[in-house]
Amino acid sequence: MNRQAILEVSGITKKFGGITALNNVSFSIHTGEILGIIGPNGSGKTTIVNCITGFIKMTSGKIYFKGKNITGKPAHKIADMGVTRTFQIMRPYYSLPAYKNVVIPLFSPRAKRTGGWRGGGKLGDRNTVGIDILEEIGFERDSFVPYKMASTLPTGYLKRLELARCLALKPEIIICDEVFSGLSMSEIASMVPLIERLQMDGITVIMIEHRLRELFRVANRIMVMNFGEKIAEGTADEVMADKTVKEAYFGSKEVEEVMDYA
């Protein structure tokens, strides 16, 4: 491939006390690509995200964003450069209405520079922009849902709120940590076009998912993790055919049988 890698992760290792959560993981991703990361529970997927976005200090390894070394930078600096993430264990601003949850990122230096999601360098009224973003990811504009306290929202909406918060920054990379889980079929169906549109806008997406069917529909490339190590990488079909992946991810069960659950 001749496109330049927007994010390059080389040899990251993370140890929590005696536990090795990540062991020498390297990968890179190109602008506009959608990378899916899958792996059994506790295989270190979220930990990769935490390392990339600076939420935890890694034990060793380097991370380059657009060729620049961002290893060890504080989280807010990395986010400011355009690498944003959702939280698997949702972290909304519980005591604020949903739309205000999106307004806060609009106050960040990055949003002021870029004008927020779809803004051409200029931010309009932040509340309106916030509600626009929410509408885009499936909060009905004219209902009262965007005005509800985040603490009263059900799981599904909170997942989407996570994504909305990332969009507000007009990011270059969005890392989605299990945003599909907790959504119903039809809701996912309405989210997929959004992800595809992001890709068209040149935004790079990393998706961590257990919903394989939907993931395979959108992802260009899949990376498989097991016990903190990368065990495979390639297109969906490639990795699914991989023997080690089968062993790690589907155990002794038949792939078809397991796929019913994904």
Next chain:
Amino acid sequence: MDILIYGTINSVVLALYALGFALVYGISRLPNFAHGALYVLSGFITWSLLNILGLPYLPAIILTMIITAVIGALIYQFVLIRIRGMEISEIIASYAIGLAIIESLRYFGFRGMTYTLPAFVEGSIDIGDIPVDYHRLIIVGIGLVVVLLLWLFTHYTKIGLALRGMAQDERAALMLGIDSDMMAIVAMAFGSMLAALAAILLLPLGNIVVESGYNVLILAIAVCIVGGLGSWVGSIFAAFLIGFAQILTAVYLGSHYQMVVALLAIIITLIVKPSGLFGQQKELEERV
């Protein structure tokens, strides 16, 4: 040598101050600012039982612990239960209750410096060339045993575990059939009892004065925080850290730096380890 002996004694004393507070906080997440007052109160109760009712020492001690436990439970049942989970309100309410207890003690004439409890065993023994009174040795002994028992209690018994679970997530505990209100009352009663125990053990060293309530409270909080809330091991370590820091400064720097060094030790420990020596709160809250 003397540093070792008196450092240990001082540390155990601190640990005893802290036990009740740590227990109540660790179990029901209630920063019981009435802790110091309960400590003083139980001292006076013992005194009254001994001197006014003329009870022998042992029954007086047992009775005091029961009475204090009941008082703690009552405070919880009638006041604190209504503001559960509102930490700031809890602090203020318990502090106000403590203040009310202390000031009414004062009003009823328990003031001045003439109230004391007798030592369990009189006399002293020389360790090396350092005289140590028996009572202090008893304190160290009982103190260590109590700490051990409590640790076993909170980590290995069903009720102890249930109490700890309740502290972390009350609603989840409810779903598992743990009656949180009842448990919190038990915890408070238990914590008050520990305050009483500490008072009975420690007061014969000096005299019962209402003002010491504040000191006890501050020291108790300091020990718990430095150790990391909810961590027994941490509290004990912290007691020793602060205890020895005090004794060492007393020896090498002069006693009037005792408090300065202790406070500095607290602040620096926390800056270096933001959740205390053995706590994980910060890391847990920042886990994403």
Next chain:
Amino acid sequence: PLSTAYLYGWGAERGIKLAVEEINATGGVDVGGEKRLFKVEVIDTRDLEPGVPVSDALMAVKKLILSKKADFIMGGPVRSEAALAAMPLLSKHKKISIVTTGVLTPKYHAMVKKNYDKFKYCFRIHGEAVQLVGEIMANFTELKQKHGLNKVFIIAQDVSHARGGAGFIGKVAAQKGWEVIGTEIYPTGTTDFSMGLLKAKRAGAEIINIWMDMPESAILLKQWYNMKIPALPFGSTLAAAEQPGFWKATHGKGEYTLCNVVNAGNAPSNATPWTMKFYNAYTKRWGVEPEGLGSSSSYMAPYVLKEAIERAGSIDPDKVIIELEKTDIMGVYGRLRFNPKSHQVIPGKTPEEGAVGTILQWQDGKRVVVYPKSIATGSIKLPPWMKK
């Protein structure tokens, strides 16, 4: 204004009330021909309590002045810094104040002296730190001559008057040929003194001079007794040992403790004919003997004021001040006169000369006055483990 929940507060309150009751029983005060009764308004300043700001005491004083419309302020605030802080307030409202208890800092009358016009409203009717030191030194000298003691170890509480006193006594003692082998300063609220005592023992101290008005000082004495430290505890301010209940409180471990109760009358003695009269009246009225260092001086304050008012024939502060400065009566603890420049009561070694202090020793459960010699009822004894 008094911190009534504390020894120095309630002792003074009782002293003042007793005097006022006596005065009123004889018809009150003659103000320019008209007989008027004293009325006492007591307010709790809480200034001895930890955790209470001085401003609370000042609010109390303000309340006395503004809403209780007090004409004269008597008693406290008790804590030195509170009393100092109250001075500007008193002069702002032009209220005469007689400090009768607690406040020992020499700064108090120094302030009056330095800025007489502003602070002339402030009087103090009991002894202060410098005087205390003088009295104690006299005893040291005696101990030296009689028992050959020569090494002093000083333990003080970490408050200004105590530390100041300790430093001062250290200097004076060194000048007078004593060997000052160490000073330990303990923060208020300390409950373990073993390290200091061990230090003293190692250094071979023979007298331990104590400056401490916190209640925990009883622990110090108990530890001293338990550890059988061969040095005589000598309290300069030692609140715990002043109370009659001390003996019982320490289960007899207070034996041999010496302590200064500032003015005669706070312990039984025959300083003046009035002393025992006061002592008995107080005991009768309140059911306990006078305790603490402020009782007798507080008792005298209303009398002194009464005479000044009667001489002035009015309660106009400026006139009363002039008369107060002229005070000269034989009181419970000797002849009372104020220094007209600093408004400090003039001390004396004998009651005829001026206000006398008192140093007592606990002997066999009783408070025995051992100094000044002119009124002493006994002499200093040494504990058995110190006898050579």
Next chain:
Amino acid sequence: MLEATGLMVFYENMLALNNISIKCEKNQIVGVFGANSAGKSTLMYTLSGIMQDIRKKEKMAGGERITIHGDIFFNGKSITDTRPSRIARMGVILCPERRRIFKESTVLENLKIGGYLASRSQAKETMEYVFKIFPALKELKKRTGGFLSGGEQQMLAIGRALMAQPKILLLDEPLLGLSPLMQLTLVKATKEIRDDMGLTIIVTEQYARPVIPIVDYAFILENGAAVLEGTREELMNNPDVRAAYFGV
């Protein structure tokens, strides 16, 4: 076994449950399906008495927001106003959504706390059983709960609920965040538990396909109302339902 009639729950002025009557027989697995904010979690909270407790606490703090109407019966006995801890004692155990585990305790302690209502031998047995379903947890025994990964926490939450010796187990979105293999195991295990221990299970999901093979009876919620109910076969034969919830 568990029956609710005419349940209505208001949050302030919003109707979250609208006159819902559900019933589940002993030894059944009952599914409750519905999209986001259909009211599934609300229903589960209400059945386990937590909602009533929340209401009581909110009232005590001043603001009365929640209104609950209707009756809940367990084995014919009304538990509408019973305290949640009593309800749990009767055997109705809720495994809540978003994994409310005890973050500061270790995995083992979490399970032990879960076993508060169990006798010593029961607890030991169940613990072994939990480790059998979730072998991953066994490795994590000594780890602090709060540091586990999302999926691991989910397993722990389910394991903990099992420890409480339920007679009726309410599972609120149990599959959330589990890997497909784990989901399969859990679903199989659920059926097994039902068969072995004679449990009654109510399970909610918005994505019904993984659990549909095991449910005997299901309710479909929409905007707080039960719009459809029936046995598995009945629902499977309904084309609308198939499209919306089973993704086929």
Next chain:
Amino acid sequence: MEKRRKERIDRGIMVRSDSIYALMSWRELAYLAAPRMLLIIGMLLLPLVPESWNWQGTVTLVCVYAMLAISFDFLAHYIGLVSLGGAFFVGVGGYLAGILNTTYGIPPLYTIPVAALGGGVICTLLLLPCLALRGVYFAIVTLMYPLLLVRLIEALDILGGTDGLLGIDGFSNPWVEQYLVIIMVLLFLFGIRRMVNMDIGLVFRGVKDNDQAVRASGINIFYYKGLAIFIASSLGCLAGACIIYIFMWAGISLFVLDYSILPIAATVIGGAGTLVGPVLGCLILIPISELLRDFGTLRIVFYSLILVGFIVFKSEGIMVWAQRKYHQIERWTKI
């Protein structure tokens, strides 16, 4: 049995969605402005109440504590930093103003702003290392700071040692004194209320709610926490500076626990997170405390019991309750 439920309906206009200030009619204007005017006029009239029991002194004290309470409320309920360090701020501000006044002879009116800003800087710098602390840990460290400073002043015998600074000026005139503090309280009250409803205030609240999410949005939380501490500590220092001129005294007991606890108590009973509540709390608590003075030793007992009573019976806080009643109609409806 008839099924009923309590229904709550907002009173008409969208006043509660903060940024929308579409003033339609006089009625709506009055609806919005009435409570504010009531507060402002009420506060301004306070000193004019006929003197009965040291009222004037009480009014100033109320205002001083109100500043502290606002500062606490702001920190605790808008940034989530629960500080028990009111005394710390008071002490630093008071000493700074005192030193400026006694050693350099600068008159009170100039030292007050200097002490507020300078004290704010000092406090912020000292607290910077602690910003990473959370919850109770932060509270305890802020509790330890004043104790430490007291011990340092005692041990090193600096800044007048335990005697405190002597010879501090007073305000020239009681009216100046009272209106100065009242106006300052009102200014800060409305100023901070404005601020928390503005952009920056929303970020503050975000930090309180969930600082990790704020970090993920590319916002530097340390900057915002530091800023908030600076604002709050300046306000606290301002109160400290006022205190020393009101009482003409500065000493170590400026660092005393009362200055930390009382404002918190006022906040709790007045209504946490409302900013007005704390002021109201002070307006209730301080006069009660003064009224009770006649009880001598029992005063504090009664005082504490009253406090507990407030907390238990209006645990949400008076202002929260009042706002709800004002903004919503409650009625029973059938379903």
